[in-house]
């Protein structure tokens with residue numbers, strides 16, 4: 001952070017003040033990384049919250065929030081990437097590794113339907129034994145069996161890159177194969193912090209930032225839908241957080257392909273990296289900063305999975321949308337606690353004064369019930 005402030009001071013001779021930056025935000029102007037650093041370091045919680053609400057209100061009705069009921073289906077926990085912040089993976093040929101059968105996947109989807117959910121996120125590891133055919137068969141089977149009753153996020157960008165490389169296909173060709181199998185969404189997961197330094201410190205087998213965006217651009221060009229994600233609370237610097245946000249905003253300027261931005265916080269329990277979780281307030285301040293900075297992303301999503309009840313405060317800090325998850329082994333293994341009393345959870349934003357409405361996932365054209 002100091003380095004950013006020094007750069008600004010050296011080039012202009014003055015530091016921008018919170019008041020200067022706030023005036024630009026209120027005028028609808030885009031802010032710079034330096035401006036964002038000023039807000040992070042010097043704005044009060046109330047100032048950040050107020051500015052985030054100003055930007056939120058340009059996109060959404062002030063008292064309306066949307067949500068989905070979903071489950072992550074962790075189809076395999078076998079992974080060779082060895083990220084040091086992960087408590088989920090098992091190396092190949094070690095005890096405890098698994099791959100779910102189609103029947104096990106279907107049983108999990110039935111449980112989701114039973115609680116009126118209609119979104120599945122498939123998320124596993126870099127499993128070298130799974131071929132492109134495995135994924136195409138699985139996704140085609142889900143599409144055939146459930147049609148428009150459920151929508152699914154097929155993979156994260158990071159898993160997609162691994163399967164494309166394993167199949168020796170370009171990202172465009174791999175995305176096309178998945179699209180033919182019925183895939184409509186590949187989410188921006190596996191991004192964590194998108195700086196090359198962060199990845200070399202913690203996830204050196206998980207692709208570079210440049211490769212990540214190449215793959216995501218191919219996904220957009222193929223006509224698939226995608227999202228942006230971010231995880232905070234490792235050892236990343238403020239500068240790294242802002243670089244991640246700026247790369248995300250640049251990608252959206254270039255492609256327009258990001259449906260939403262979801263940020264959650266690192267859960268440290270059981271991971272090789274360890275550490276302590278960030279405070280609930282730090283998470284909220286970051287959500288607000290993201291809403292202010294990402295002036296070209298319509299939906300900012302707050303994470304009930306990792307922030308629990310505090311996530312609803314995120315609606316006051318710029319978010320407009322959230323999931324109610326019923327399962328995610330990756331974060332649960334690292335300490336996430338899932339509350340299955342969905343009505344109790346929904347009562348919280350309602351008591352805060354929000355009109356809370358279910359948002360059905362966007363579906364491919366041609367499937368009835370698209371929303």
Ligand code: SF4
Nearest residue numbers: 079081082083086125
């Ligand atoms: S975070 Fe994902 S890619 Fe990294 S080790 Fe865990 S399962 Fe593998």
